[in-house]
Amino acid sequence: MEKQFICIICPRSCPITVDTETMVIKGNKCMRGRQYVNSELTEPRRTLTSTIRIESEKVMLLPVKTDRPIKKEDLFAAMKKISKISVKAPIKIGEIIVSDFIEDGTNLISTKTILK
Ligand code: SF4
Known part of the structure; x- marks a missing residue:
């Protein structure tokens, strides 16, 4: 199954796709996007x-x-x-x-x- 994310780490707002079976991540332009998606899948966090x-x-x-x-x-x-x-x-x-x-x-x- 594929999941779509919009990276919120910087203003570029990269659209990122993750195959949740293979964990192949596409669309991120830097490693921070990969870390963001991993965090969203395991323990999403927000500044309140x-x-x-x-x-x-x-x-x-x-x-x-x-x-x-x-x-x-x-x-x-x-x-x-x-x-x-x-x-x-x-x-x-x-x-x-x-x-x-x-x-x-x-x-x-x-x-x-x-x-x-
Ligand atoms: S993947 Fe990298 S470049 Fe793209 S929005 Fe996230 S932090 Fe910015």
Whole structure:
């Protein structure tokens, strides 16, 4: 059986085809595409981006993301957790909001500085 993928690693967006019986991979223009497809077939991961509530004079939401990709199957649980988090300003860009978020060693970090 053949499976089709669009590589999301770089802007070239190579269409990649995998024969799941022989594991022959075609269409990738570099090794990163091969690694991406292998990861998609075994344990797909995504970087989660979202917003959390913030107590601030100027804004109500703080953009956040995980500092590395988490398992795709954990995204729903992660969003549920995020909906219960709130912080107080000031917060700096890159500041850890929750350490060991969903997985050990993965942090939820701020992607914006909110001074007050
Ligand atoms: S296969 Fe390589 S060149 Fe093609 S989109 Fe993926 S990373 Fe980019």
